[in-house]
Amino acid sequence: MFDFILPSKIRFGKGIIKELDEELNKISAKKIMLICDEGIIKANILKNVLKFVKEDKIVVVFSKIEANPKDYNIHEGADLAIEEKVDALVAVGGGSAIDAAKGIAVLARQGGNIRDYEKKVISENCLPLIAIPTTSGTGSEITFSSVITDTKENFKFTIKSPSIAARVALIDPELTYSLPPMITASTGIDALTHAIEGYTANCTEPIAEAMGLYAIEYISKYIVRAVGNGADEEAREGMMIGSLLGGLSFSHADVASVHCMAEALGSIYDKPHGMCNSIILPHVMKENLPYVLYKYSRIARAMGVDVKDDETAAYRGIELIEKISKDIALPDFKSLGIDPKDFRLLSELSEKNSSNKSNPKKMTVDDYESLFNKINNI
Numbered sequence: 001m002f003d004f005i006l007p008s009k010i011r012f013g014k015g016i017i018k019e020l021d022e023e024l025n026k027i028s029a030k031k032i033m034l035i036c037d038e039g040i041i042k043a044n045i046l047k048n049v050l051k052f053v054k055e056d057k058i059v060v061v062f063s064k065i066e067a068n069p070k071d072y073n074i075h076e077g078a079d080l081a082i083e084e085k086v087d088a089l090v091a092v093g094g095g096s097a098i099d100a101a102k103g104i105a106v107l108a109r110q111g112g113n114i115r116d117y118e119k120k121v122i123s124e125n126c127l128p129l130i131a132i133p134t135t136s137g138t139g140s141e142i143t144f145s146s147v148i149t150d151t152k153e154n155f156k157f158t159i160k161s162p163s164i165a166a167r168v169a170l171i172d173p174e175l176t177y178s179l180p181p182m183i184t185a186s187t188g189i190d191a192l193t194h195a196i197e198g199y200t201a202n203c204t205e206p207i208a209e210a211m212g213l214y215a216i217e218y219i220s221k222y223i224v225r226a227v228g229n230g231a232d233e234e235a236r237e238g239m240m241i242g243s244l245l246g247g248l249s250f251s252h253a254d255v256a257s258v259h260c261m262a263e264a265l266g267s268i269y270d271k272p273h274g275m276c277n278s279i280i281l282p283h284v285m286k287e288n289l290p291y292v293l294y295k296y297s298r299i300a301r302a303m304g305v306d307v308k309d310d311e312t313a314a315y316r317g318i319e320l321i322e323k324i325s326k327d328i329a330l331p332d333f334k335s336l337g338i339d340p341k342d343f344r345l346l347s348e349l350s351e352k353n354s355s356n357k358s359n360p361k362k363m364t365v366d367d368y369e370s371l372f373n374k375i376n377n378i
């Protein structure tokens with residue numbers, strides 16, 4: 001038994017950003033808050049987006065979003081939205097900006113402490129949000145979850161509800177043309193991780209499985225090209241479709257142990273989410289392989305592995321993912337500078353993550369600790 005809801009309207013294509021003002025009119029937005037980080041301003045992306053907001057609207061810019069968005073970013077943004085009496089939000093950026101905007105959308109209307117919403121039911125009373133992704137990775141523009149760092153507890157928590165999903169996702173591959181190779185690589189593997197975890201999560205369902213598998217096909221076909229040549233329009237579009245499908249897959253299923261470990265690293269060491277996922281992905285896959293062997297063989301075949309025997313194909317698929325990570329020059333675990341003394345704490349946080357239950361292999365704190373040690377000793 002499953003439900004499939006898709007609260008966001010998806011508008012996709014090169015130049016679709018030009019439709020921003022029309023979409024703002026449809027939600028009767030008169031005063032909007034544009035949410036981004038400083039990098040988006042420096043890269044002139046904000047200026048390009050603002051060209052498509054007509055002068056009959058007032059724009060307030062909130063650019064204090066940090067990577068692995070912090071609870072205080074959400075509170076500060078919500079305070080400003082209330083003070084300025086904005087009636088809609090537009091988030092421009094990667095997962096951090098869009099996730100932060102979802103949190104702001106809730107707090108500005110429902111008040112309280114953002115951490116409370118990890119368990120509290122979120123009502124429909126949220127500021128309407130239009131999401132404009134500038135990376136092909138997070139899928140946050142269409143997911144109905146938001147990952148936020150509790151800075152007192154150094155813990156990443158998730159708020160999840162269809163009420164916080166963007167009303168509209170304007171997905172314009174052109175916005176990713178100037179994305180540097182390393183960000184293209186790490187966000188691209190993040191998207192691949194969403195697809196693999198969405199397809200294989202314990203709680204998955206057929207629609208999430210279908211979207212995850214097709215996302216794997218797209219991402220594995222285009223990621224090396226997109227990293228090698230950012231101006232490759234076909235590859236950029238393929239990556240945007242892949243990350244969209246991967247996001248749809250995991251938001252209707254779940255992520256699993258790769259994300260549990262990456263989010264633990266993100267909360268203690270503040271390391272980029274995509275980079276952490278990219279390093280951990282093949283190692284968790286090796287742990288899970290006996291539990292989802294057939295699905296892993298299908299993942300391999302979606303990536304072009306032409307082998308009849310399922311077990312051989314499954315192994316080849318993991319090897320191919322390791323090769324892709326090398327081809328796009330992603331760093332190894334040692335380069336993250338993680339102190340082995342923290343492995344226990346990181347393992348405890350991984351086990352505590354709400355997505356731990358979705359991993360095909362049941363992972364205990366000891367399992368995570370031995371995996372961190374194994375990855376560190378390679």
Ligand SMILES: [Fe+2]
Nearest residue numbers: 138190194273
């Ligand atoms: Fe992710």
